[in-house]
Amino acid sequence: MLEEPKIIAVHGGPGLSSEYLTPLEEQFSNRYNFIKYTQGEYLDITSLNDLSTELEGIIGSDDSNTILFAHSFGSIIALNHFRMYQPKKIKYIFNSWVYDASWSEMFYKKNFQLISSCKSTTFKETMYYYGSLYFEDSSLAKNVFDKLKFNEEISKIQQELNELNFKEELKLISDRTVSISSSDEEIVPFNYIQDICSKCNIKNYFIQSKSHFSFLEKPEEFNKIFSNILKELLC
Secondary structure, X not given: OOOOOEEEEEOOOOOOOHHHHHHHHHHHOOOOEEEEEOOOOOOOOXXXXXXXXXXXXXXXXXXXXXXXXXXXXXXXXXXXXXXXXXXXXXXEEEXXXXXXXXXXXXXXXHOHHHHHOOOOOOHHHHHHHOHHHHOOOHHHHHHHHHHOOOOHHHHHHHHHHHHOEOHHHHXXXXXXXXXXXXXXXXXXXXXXXXXXXXXXXXXXXXXXXXXXOHHHHOHHHHHHHHHHHHHHHHO
């Protein structure tokens, strides 16, 4: 396995697992040390700080030439890790990402009817019910979710987001952070991401897509952008 450069992929959720990042791993592991971090794999997790502590163990003592690729909720773990440990060298790629609780207000307001009709009692059932919001292709949604492990306990950490805001952290790492977003997705509004990128001077690439998982639905376009960002950050 190549030692450098290192990409640590932080999946979304909370409560999902890293299986859905496998296509990215297959695409880039021949050029980079690509590490998929599955939340709760090494520590008993009861809080966001636990997740960031676990991530610190994955990163190790040498964070030079390291990129954190964080998808969706994974950005919260990465930003909280920065708040806790203040790494000086790590660079960041955030994809369809969040940084405070205001995105959920937009999401619930826009999708109130679907959410109010959801009778699911577990996190896994809820994800399947909302599948059409996460993917344009419903068959792809089922295929992805069928391969995932679901952690009901870790999913409860979502409740902590109501009190979190990482705008100040983003200002501190803006010169080593790049964003990739979908133009028309249902989960994280494009304007929500574009607004913070404008305020913090973060470069935001966008893909014409309704999918929260653009690297699965439009892999060629995503991988081309991702490759260019890696060259930019590692030069």
